Amino acid sequence: MRSAGGVQPGCPPPGAVRSLVPSGQDQWLYWSSGAGVRLPGMRQAGPRGSLRSGETAGLSHRMIEQLLQAAAAAPSMHNTQPWRFRVGPAGDVIELRADPARQLPYGDPGGRAVHIACGAALLNLRVAAGVAAGRQTVVRLLPDPGTPLLLATVRFGGPHKAGETERKLYAAIERRHTNRQPFSDQPVPPGVLASMTEAATLEGAILHVLDREEAVRVLHLAADAERAQLADPAYRAELARWAGGQRDRDGIPDTALGPRALGRATPVRHFTPGRPYPAGYARFEAHPQVAVLSVRSGGTVAWLRAGQALERVLLTATACGIATCPLTQPLETADAWLVRDPRCGTEYPQMILRLGYADPVPPAPRRPVSDVLDQPDPGDDLPPGNQNPQPHLP
Numbered sequence: 297m298r299s300a301g302g303v304q305p306g307c308p309p310p311g312a313v314r315s316l317v318p319s320g321q322d323q324w325l326y327w328s329s330g331a332g333v334r335l336p337g338m339r340q341a342g343p344r345g346s347l348r349s350g351e352t353a354g355l356s357h358r359m360i361e362q363l364l365q366a367a368a369a370a371p372s373m374h375n376t377q378p379w380r381f382r383v384g385p386a387g388d389v390i391e392l393r394a395d396p397a398r399q400l401p402y403g404d405p406g407g408r409a410v411h412i413a414c415g416a417a418l419l420n421l422r423v424a425a426g427v428a429a430g431r432q433t434v435v436r437l438l439p440d441p442g443t444p445l446l447l448a449t450v451r452f453g454g455p456h457k458a459g460e461t462e463r464k465l466y467a468a469i470e471r472r473h474t475n476r477q478p479f480s481d482q483p484v485p486p487g488v489l490a491s492m493t494e495a496a497t498l499e500g501a502i503l504h505v506l507d508r509e510e511a512v513r514v515l516h517l518a519a520d521a522e523r524a525q526l527a528d529p530a531y532r533a534e535l536a537r538w539a540g541g542q543r544d545r546d547g548i549p550d551t552a553l554g555p556r557a558l559g560r561a562t563p564v565r566h567f568t569p570g571r572p573y574p575a576g577y578a579r580f581e582a583h584p585q586v587a588v589l590s591v592r593s594g595g596t597v598a599w600l601r602a603g604q605a606l607e608r609v610l611l612t613a614t615a616c617g618i619a620t621c622p623l624t625q626p627l628e629t630a631d632a633w634l635v636r637d638p639r640c641g642t643e644y645p646q647m648i649l650r651l652g653y654a655d656p657v658p659p660a661p662r663r664p665v666s667d668v669l670d671q672p673d674p675g676d677d678l679p680p681g682n683q684n685p686q687p688h689l690p
């Protein structure tokens with residue numbers, strides 16, 4: 297097991313990154329790196345307000361591919377990867393769309409998990425644009441009410457010099473993996489928890505680190521919800537479609553699954569209930585450390601926010617050497633509200649996370665970028681919702 301005696305050297309300190317900016321003009325518009333909110337279609341001005349030639353130039357194919365690879369490294373329920381991307385012809389904007397063919401009919405009938413996964417991919421895209429491409433980004437969530445599958449547009453703005461924290465988050469994108477192994481009993485240091493909590497706040501969400509009693513209550517909810525799910529053949533069929541065996545494009549391969557606990561409920565989803573015997577048994581941590589990520593409202597925009605917050609929290613944890621494992625069984629039931637700590641008012645829980653120290657695990661597969669990239673429609677040179685198109689500057 298890896299150990300840590302305080303905040304890890306690679307751990308972003310609290311307060312190191314600014315991100316979400318409430319905008320009076322358009323509540324879903326914000327900028328994610330650089331210095332200032334920009335309006336849709338607004339010209340990207342230089343430091344003194346002048347438009348510098350080349351500032352809004354599009355990105356190279358190679359850079360776009362790098363950004364999309366980062367986006368697609370995001371977590372998704374059962375590793376369905378429910379996203380599609382489209383690049384504007386000038387290479388200065390990327391559209392993120394939900395892929396309804398990859399929505400889970402049983403586990404995610406309302407599309408909440410699709411939006412969370414796509415929100416996580418969006419966060420990766422923003423971070424990668426700031427660090428790898430060195431560009432500011434202007435993000436619009438759900439820019440076209442008539443096209444609900446178009447979840448976001450990311451327009452690349454002027455140059456951006458990434459700070460140390462952004463670079464650490466970017467480096468964590470390919471190192472972050474869901475870890476379903478037992479964790480050690482070592483507590484996650486308060487400084488790391490503070491960094492993770494701040495990461496959620498920066499994206500407009502709330503991360504509650506549960507005390508032991510509350511963690512036990514939430515894990516009981518997970519076990520109860522899972523018991524009910526496992527009794528349904530439709531749930532088991534969906535699991536069999538997405539988990540177990542060898543997989544090289546999507547789904548959860550055996551190599552990413554973990555053992556079961558002996559003599560007590562395992563604090564990890566049971567992905568292969570159809571097998572006569574589990575792959576193995578092991579001792580899990582006596583007191584799982586659990587956090588709940590919540591947002592203040594329901595609906596698709598809130599889910600996209602939750603996804604971005606989730607990924608920032610996960611990357612922050614990864615940068616700090618902390619293993620993470622989502623578990624969402626109770627959030628997939630009509631009783632999702634039970635996950636909410638009664639002391640937390642009217643928040644909407646979106647993710648339960650088990651945290652701790654553990655040996656690293658192998659990655660789950662991803663589809664190649666070419667599989668998630670759509671060609672623009674002929675004549676469609678701007679994403680919907682941009683009313684003030686700007687010419688592409690050479």
Ligand SMILES: Cc1cc2nc3c(=O)[nH]c(=O)nc-3n(C[C@H](O)[C@H](O)[C@H](O)COP(=O)(O)O)c2cc1C
Binds near residue numbers: 370374410473
């Ligand atoms: C909305 C959502 C729900 C998830 N629920 C669970 C869960 O209940 N149990 C689990 O082990 N992993 C869960 N995951 C993690 C995914 O299984 C994981 O992200 C996916 O298999 C890809 O693997 P990676 O995270 O290692 O890249 C969830 C992820 C998301 C985004």
